[in-house]
Amino acid sequence: MALHGREAELKELGELVDGPEDRSGVVLRGEAGIGKSALVAETAAAASVAGLRVLRTAGAEAERNLAYAGLHRLLHPVRAGVAELPAPQRDALRTALGLADVGEPSAYLVGLAALTLLAEEAAAKPLLLVAEDVHWLDRESADVLAFVARRIETEPIVLVATLREGTPSPLLDAGLAPMVLDRLGADEAADLLDAVAPHLAPAVRTRLLTEAAGHPLALTELPLGLADFDGLDPVLPLTERLERTFTARVTGLPAATRMALLVAALNETTALAETLVATAWVLRTDTVEPEIFTPAVEARLVELSAGAVTFRHPLMRSAIPAAATPAERRRAHLALVEALRDQPDRRAWHQAAATAGPDEIVAGELDRAAERARYRGGAGAAIAALEQAARLSEQPGHRTERLLKAAELAVESGRRETAERLVRAANPVGKQHRATASRLLSEFEDGVREDPARVAELAVTAEAVAAEGETAAALRILWSAAMRCFWTEPGGAARKALLDVADRLPVADDDPRVVAVTAYVAPFERGDLVLRRLKKLAGETGADPEVDRYLGSAALQVGAFDLAARFSAAAAPGLRAQGRLGLLPRALAVQAWSRVRLG
Template sequence: MVLRGREAELKELGELVDGPEDRGGVVIRGEAGIGKSALVAETAAAASVAGLRVLRTTGAEAERDLAYAGLHQLLHPVRAGVAQLPAPQRDALRTALGLADGASPSAYLVGLAALTLLAEEAAAKPLLLVAEDVHWLDRASADVLAFVARRIETEPIVLLATLRDGASSPLLDAGLASMVLERLGADDAADLLDAVAPGLAPAVRTRLLTEAAGHPLALTELPSALADLDGLDPVLPLTERLERTFTARVAGLPEPTRTALLVAALNETTSLAETLAATGALLGTVEGRAGGGGAGRVASALPGGELASHGLARTSGAAAATAGHLATARFPRVEPEILAPAVEARLVELSAGSVTFRHPLMRSAIPAAATPASRRRAHLALAEALRDQPDRWAWHQAAATVGPDETVAVELERTAERARYRGGAAAAIAALEQAARLSEQPETKADRLLKAAELAVDSGRRETAERLVHAAKPAGTRQRATASRLLSEFEDGVREDPARVAELAVTAEAVAADGETDAALRILWSAAMRCFWTEPGDAARKALLDVADRLPIADDDPRVVAVTAYVAPFERGQAVLENLRKLAGATGADPEVDRYLGSAAMQVGAFDLAARFSAAAAPGLRAQGRLGLLPRALAVQAWSRVRLGDLAAAVPAAAEAARFARETGQPFMYGLATAVQAEIAALRGDHKQAKTLADEAERAGLAAGARPVLATVQLTRGLIDLSEGRFDDAFADLRRMLDPADPAYQLALRAYCVAELTEAAVRAGQADALRDILAELAALETPSPALQIGLRYARAVLDPSDERFAEALRADLTGWPAERGRVHLAFGEWLRRQRRVVESRTHLRTARETFDALGMTAWGERARRELRGAGESSPNRGPDARDKLTPHELSIAQLAAEGLTNREIGQRLYLSHRTVGTHLHRIFPKLGVTSRADLAATLKALDG
């Protein structure tokens, strides 16, 4: 049937599939029955004619708690290609889909595997990916589809998804275009009604058009309810009226057919064999059939049944055949003809061993109209039919259980563990919640809810974690400590009372007193994080230190070092630095340890060590697919690299940190990475971009009181002011970082902008105020490299002399080229003012060359101006090759220059190798090179 009133939408979707490259995809949104599926069907048919291969998955409400069920359905036709994936991706995908045993896979590694597999298939034939009813997809599959959607812009792949109005999905934030379907206009609605129900009496036709109000499903289905039209309450929402027409249609069917329809509606899959088997069990036509699907049967479940237990039988012919074989061996033979009346009533369709409802509203209406007892019996029958599939057995048994039942609860807990093992956190959380509902003891219930909350924390779902912790109503020291820790796990949460830190100190002390040392240390780490993002005050910091000092753990334990650095970066700076230097020799052993040691080094101003630890952490976090932790390591690396002056390394790290932080829902880290990008732009002299990025970062930081974000924003604004000659503004902006009452105050970071503050103060005539600030910072008595370098520079500029500048240059500035260049510049400027012009040129020339090499354009131009004043012409610096690349392109170019293949680069950056190749084809002409060897030589020359 020709779609009426959808010409514009069909044209847009037709253009999408005609040229899938650089298109991405579309999310079609609209109310139930608005015609989303019809539009997709037309588009899929057109895509097939155009030569695209169509892969499909459809969300099912009953399948939402079966991890990766939707992904299996999508990838089943191309499953042969899994064997050719790189080993880490292959193992992750096979484990996620229950096809093999392996380490619990990261959702992002599964996403990369799916992307690689689809990109390989698309290389042979362009793909149209169809995902219908994504609001009902299991969360793990939806996350993977969103991951893929963000990365197909250069692939011959189009993703077409449908989403019900008011529903949420990760695909909404995946960069896909949005298409909202409205109801049909009056003329189109009349044409559609006349096509499906010609010859209606005028009065009936008018009534139907009024009732349907342009709703396509209503226009096609309400005519079948003409006999009961007067009984349709117009006050009811249209969806409910439609459901009533469907249930009225069911009521007229034979009882065996109604039974089969109820079973089919409650079944997770469309398997006809499963529906018929469970219907046979429910009808009880074989004498002596086993009833109830008791828990004792689960022990005999075979591992081979695991495939279907994840909802995969919907697409696997082998699994469906097996289910059918088991069913006929166990239950009375029920023929498909039992559903024939439902087919004639246009409720379901039978094809290729499957039974599908013509619309999801039909599927939901049937259980809603059944009695609770009937639904429970149907669930029990399905459990009996699926007793060799433990996960699905457990869910149906739970649905049939009203009161506490520890036997079923234990099986649900095992289901949760299998889901967690495959990386399906959302499915595991749902199973544990159900297990808690069925728990017989309050303590066991609380333990299961807290275990679910832990999974929610691990997957970054703060609201879910908080809901579960509160529902647990923890009792006893152990449970209360666990609850307290879980509520404090989020580094990037919303603004909270800094007094929370002191409470955590008390909790950690109580847990430690019970001998739970590791748990106490985890609580301390959570509290230490708060000391970075917020300011809890001296008393809270001291309380944390006191607890840490009493723990029976060595002072050089990386966890203790990190906690100490966050809580007391100056008071304990000497010990922290000594331990960090010892631990630096063991980088690469554990990426998570390297990550928080990198953060610890940043706290104490050892930016060279911070960059080293963070750079060591990144490869391991990438390989493990831990994209939630990766942006944290990258942001610290970028922040530190900028302070060192290594913009070439900082640019791609900051850009990638921002991208992954946004993708993984970490607003604090996104704000910090964006602030670093703003600082880079300011140093490069791109003040317009710097201001835009600083404003964006400030919005993220203010929303949650993230002090490091706001401090970096103020540093950026001070750099812009300095470059533009507004020294009073620069001093005011930078001084905010040192005011404890200002939200931009951060205990550690405030001490690491001394050079910029000195520049501003001296030029703004604020020397006396600067002396007070320097005295306060010097009193910290810490060996912090960044602070000591800044203080030596400040003393030389504030009270200049050959000896003071020589002292600043004699300091160990290995790895700190920007600071060395800054000293040379200040020394040269002072010498010129002393009319020692010839001597000044040497220092100014060194400063210019240093800043040019570092890409610090604003500082390089300042050195040029001073050189011209000293009587030496200085050629303007044109943009170097790196300036011509986007941060993303620069990251790819650097990896290619290191000798990595496209596939290896893709694995590092979570892109398909085809996307990497497309970027390199754009990079080469930008840099004027024709080969990887030329690329490596060009970038090496710049770094030299």
């Protein structure tokens, strides 16, 4: 895959490979995962094409205390040439590489031997030396590489090293040209994400771009863990590679600091006071001071400012919980439950995260959080809350109802795949639930592809559901059937059956849902009646965008274009604000059609 946003760096590294005798090399610096290895891989490939031989080494954390381990990896392919070195150099290098034991080798002689060996090899074929993660190289190998780097300027040898930003290394003072890698710009980041994950849902794509913040490794690795991610959970799923990348600096911190970091990572806000209160609870102490974060600040993991604790990279917020044990995460969530007693929505989510099995009380809290989210315009958050509530439901019927309610919101939000997934997960059994599931799966196309006989079947289903006292559910089914009457002709008997069920429902004659059903099913036979009721309801626009949408559609069916424009114009802002993007285009279409008719 082509690199995105690194054209200037690739050009400079390409020039380095083309003329290795002109410069000694480059040290690429940047944060973990910024793309240093990708640039090195491109450079190595270009070097091979240009006729250079590539020798590699890389620092490994497990080998930091093994002297000359990195040098052994670099020189192993050319070890046969060691025998041709002058005796002092040969003995020193063989001892350093563990091939002989003739006393402690002189660091100077080891460096000189490595330089001589590499120069002899380069005389036959120019060399590219690659040293990755030099911050993890053993100190002896790093010193030898620095020694070599200072002396290869006139040799057909070039050295490319990678170093994590903010870490020391002898190579920083070895005369290598610095190349600092920044994060990708917005356009480059979007291009990279689209290249590795071209079919992300818009909301997930936007969230991922925000969280990754131009970080190339995050952009390429995060999509691999997004199979079940809906873009709403405060903690992004991480691949094992990202988890290793972003938690390496956490393991050496004091236990209390690690726990404070975990609480801060699970807290949705950066509020320092909340995190300190919750941390005190989990550590079973009266108070915790901000100084608990000092080791994390020194490790460049977080920053403290006026009342806030902020992770230096957004992905640390996901990496830290991923590396914690389930018991640690549960304690941290329970601590936040205690700290957020005056914030029911956030508290409900932490209660859910700390609950392993069914719990109807917590499920009910999530139900209420979903309702509040819906009316704040957070249809997506409401769906997620209902899914969590379903997971915690003690009764199968409650679980099914919550999943179908979430599916209904997904339909209204225009999320077809989510709606279909939720309906399948609901596994409806009862007559009403099966009818609801069937209706939801066909609402994206209003049953256009169905047999017109389906309308009569829906009338029978609506009547049966109404007989069980489920009036609201019966009206939903009637509305779904009425929409089908616009696209297909089900016949007079089917239309009459729908009207009969609607007439017998225990609701007011001017109920907006009944008015809309009547307008679609019998626009000619009952057009005058629908018009009178619409005029009566016209003074109540703006109270409920869904009601206004029903009435706008009803007005359009009976030719009341002025009323249709009025109702649909009132519906659109509310539907847009609530994120109900499956319903909004319908209201806008009614509004546009009506205004065209009105000139």
